[in-house]
Amino acid sequence: MTGLPDGWEVVVGLEVHCELATATKLFCGCANAFGAEPNTNVCPVCLGLPGSLPVLNRRAVELAMRIGVALGARIAPSVFHRKNYFYPDMPKDFQISQYDAPINRGGRLELPDGTVVGIERAHLEEDTGKTTHVGGTGRIGGADRALVDYNRAGVPLVEIVSAPDIRSAAQARAYVAELRAILVATGASDGRMEEGSLRVDANVSVRRPGGPLGTRCEIKNLNSMRSLGRAIEFEAARQIAQCAAGGQVVQETRHWDEDRGETVPMRSKEEAEDYRYFPEPDLVPLEPDQRWQAEVAASIGPLPAERRVRLLHLLGAAPTPAQAEQVRSVVASDLDALVVAACEHGAPASLALARTANEVAAEPSSAARLDPAAFATLLVLEASGELATSQSKQVLAELLATGGDPAEIARRLGFEPMDRGELAGVIEQVIAEHPEDWARFAGGEDKVRGPLIGAVRKATGNKADPAAVGRYLDERRARGS
Template structure:
């Protein structure tokens, strides 16, 4: 039986434990650590690592050409390799290797991808037709990496390895549970589906970090096209390795693995429950047995599945039917170069563009919904408008600017450009994207349309309430413009013609002042600008945009 306290750096005789690849186990500090209180009042802090199984987005299975497709009739996506029939031989799916390399490059860079060897993991269970699972053991394809969570906390990745999924058992009788079941039915459609098992270091210190880690990992997998990340379809399954230690200590204690965590909600609940269970055992002087436990969502408890000595003896050995996979540096570099921008980098870019902290909720939410490009491009348009001092109420202005300079207003350089947008515009864009564009179709709204709306709003031609109504119309009708909708709704948005008429009237009514304005030095002109804008505002009952009126005056003076 394993010692309860595996190591304690304050004890000079303590052993330094290592992980599956021989690296020293480290546990980072954090300002967010879940602390549970045992029955005797003692306090224990969480040390947790997560294992995520992600089904890869391939067309076929890991070792054969049978389709990798969810939701089909049972035992139709099967071939002799899937069923483990005698005489069949596995052949590695190149796409699965590519997706694993992609993951390695995303979280650890090209140097984290290694020559890897497949091994047989031997056990008996009906959902595994060969009586062994082909996996990777001591030489996984990815050996390092890290994930920066939205909170800023960094979780190290120990390894990621390729393996095949198992079939799916349905228990008949006993209300669908194993206990009391009459018999089981097995569907091998899922058997052989390529899996990437991603193992984190024990760097998860709180239940919130556990949820953020899984959500962040999911974002990366989806963004890179590695997996569809659908937890509800079982494309992503999470196990948690949980242990606790005395608050403030550096101990490492025996851990338990919790399986069956099928939602972010159950993840947090199960970890907290298990930590408390262990804290109670330690506090009572009893041993925590290293074992696999099953989370029962309905009852909110974990229960023993099997103890370690009973089932953890998988007699791994190198798979004789498969030669090693050793991706060439050229192939790895090619895959790394084609990676999309990852969520952490996108949060940093949006933070720069909006002036918000990268941990701000609005920044996290917008990137999470993949609406950061929309927000940044809208802001880049608004920055461009501010730059040229164009009339925001002219529906054509922004579109014309966009046509003129489309490259800088979206794409990789837009972030820096967007940073120059007026602060008022930044605030309004974030409000619209986080709140008013969260519904169906919101993400599809063209950035230039959003920019037009915000320009009107910032110019004081639409109230926030009016803007929200206009926005709903813009989402519903991709051809509509903010100025057009505002006018149709009678929101008194001024068009260029009306503004120009007001400017002309002000000029005609004050010929002496206009002559001074036209011929005066900048100081005189600055003073008279105030005069003319005041006249225009008076005539339009405050509906005119001062900036646009100023631009028109300048233009007319030089004509």
């Protein structure tokens, strides 16, 4: 499903929860680690045992400030509050969060297409424990009991709240993709959505374009780009159908059911929204001074937008749509440094970009070990025609798996790279043996080109790259010799 009925517009604001890449939790020294055995990274502080006291993690504050700097936010004096609620995912019966005095205020995020989405705030808070509903139907409403793992309780989060500036499911995905790239580039997060490092809630409403904002619903449980896009499209269509039928949208929190492909209302008591926020008495205010803020700002490397521009400069000519997408994906997967280094070693930029975006990105665990100089050597062999494209890709697979010298790998695989002089010698010999064909080709008969290339390939035992032979023939004809 794409597109909305004529005369309707969807308005979306996103709340992105980002787990910070710290070693420990926000208020205690328990490890911040994904995938540990349940309840093995817990202590009296994150279990909320009586008498325990929270102490704020300096690194978490620094990473929160990095996010603020990258989003152009104002770093402000901030205060922690208790958000009170009864749910077993927080053993304290409250979550420590920032309420009316968040650390980062305001800001903006520019999408690759130039759209600007306002940022309202990006505040620090602690994550909750993980509950798994078991028994019964397995759904929240049908389960007969819940199992709770507190390893995640107290993990540092930054919640980034956008303005309601997003106008389509595609734009929402572009926003999260760009935000994710920024979070990875600043070192604030590993950006792994599949591990829950990035979780998205969407506030969705519909309206007549230019009209007043409609009543919004908050959609939870959006754990992938795919869910995000599908949920917004479903919810917009649901609200439009409701309005078109003369009904009204009820403000509520809804849960995205990925299997059924629909949003369903979450049952909660009326009073559940009254969190009785009050200042956390066990934590003192946070006021990063100018010097600390400047240190943090200086510690941030180039942001994705700037890194994309760098790659586009290397390409020189205006990028094709495919190249523009390659540039985005290479920067998002943090592989742009490889492209830049390969180019510095003489690789052609468009080839380095394409191979990095496809073959290298497909092997993320090997990509970091790939030697840019060897990568560049291989790409030069391919560009000069000494290796055919399919051969070059096989050598690259070897290079990613084991490393080594590309020319040596090519020899081992039986792709004897032919140097230009050797190839030229063979071609000249073929021309000498086929004087009539050459005369026809030289006279402009392009249909003889194929047979001539075939003859050269045959003479080299199919080692010669057809494209390189063709280029040689074309150049020789152009020289008129």
